[in-house]
Amino acid sequence: MNVAENIARRTAAYAALPVFQAFAEDRIPLDLFPRFFAEEAMVTRFFQDFIWASTDIEGDDALAAFARQHRRVDSGHYRWTARDLEVAGLPPLTLETCFALETLETRIQLARILACFHDADRDTRLTILAALESAGTVTLDTLFGYASRHGLADRLLYLGRAHLRVEERQVASITSIAAELFARDDARLHALVETVYDALSTMFERAGHRLYGELVGVRRAA
Numbered sequence: 001m002n003v004a005e006n007i008a009r010r011t012a013a014y015a016a017l018p019v020f021q022a023f024a025e026d027r028i029p030l031d032l033f034p035r036f037f038a039e040e041a042m043v044t045r046f047f048q049d050f051i052w053a054s055t056d057i058e059g060d061d062a063l064a065a066f067a068r069q070h071r072r073v074d075s076g077h078y079r080w081t082a083r084d085l086e087v088a089g090l091p092p093l094t095l096e097t098c099f100a101l102e103t104l105e106t107r108i109q110l111a112r113i114l115a116c117f118h119d120a121d122r123d124t125r126l127t128i129l130a131a132l133e134s135a136g137t138v139t140l141d142t143l144f145g146y147a148s149r150h151g152l153a154d155r156l157l158y159l160g161r162a163h164l165r166v167e168e169r170q171v172a173s174i175t176s177i178a179a180e181l182f183a184r185d186d187a188r189l190h191a192l193v194e195t196v197y198d199a200l201s202t203m204f205e206r207a208g209h210r211l212y213g214e215l216v217g218v219r220r221a222a
Helices: 003-015 018-024 030-054 062-074 078-087 101-115 122-149 161-177 187-212
Strands: none
Touching: 003 122, 003 187, 018 122, 018 187, 030 062, 030 078, 030 101, 030 122, 030 187, 062 122, 062 161, 101 187, 122 161, 122 187
């Protein structure tokens, strides 16, 4: 199994998380959606560090140029959530909400990923970026689908169609520009993929149960 195959495998498992299935099956009432979106907005702020760190690649070659372009296109999306919070009738993020005790577990899982960038080489940065973007497409697609079915998608930026299309292109671009890297069967890179997906899965699973309880654990009757 190469790195690309491992990312695909973990992405499929990530898409099957109970909290995402609950949104996909419309088991979360619309009036409770803001609970999750408020936390997603906080997570998006912290994700900006992931984008900056994963694209911190120096040089004059194609990979470095790609990283600079990716950083330009994918930076600042967290600002869109500020507008979306207002549209959803939620207050703006503050230091108190970003560092609230009840979301500590979420920040711990985010910190696990950020720590992987310490003294990271190019291969590490690109592998993490590919895993993050692939997982992010699942998250965004699931929430976009929910927002669309409930008449919200046309009013939102972060969960809007334009952002979804940007993210879908990003995944294809990464795997194309670094095809040799993702064709490897490399234990060190596999370990990075596992860390990213374990952290994200743990973060969203626990947040889902904390916010929605049995709504996440009970499937809709066929």
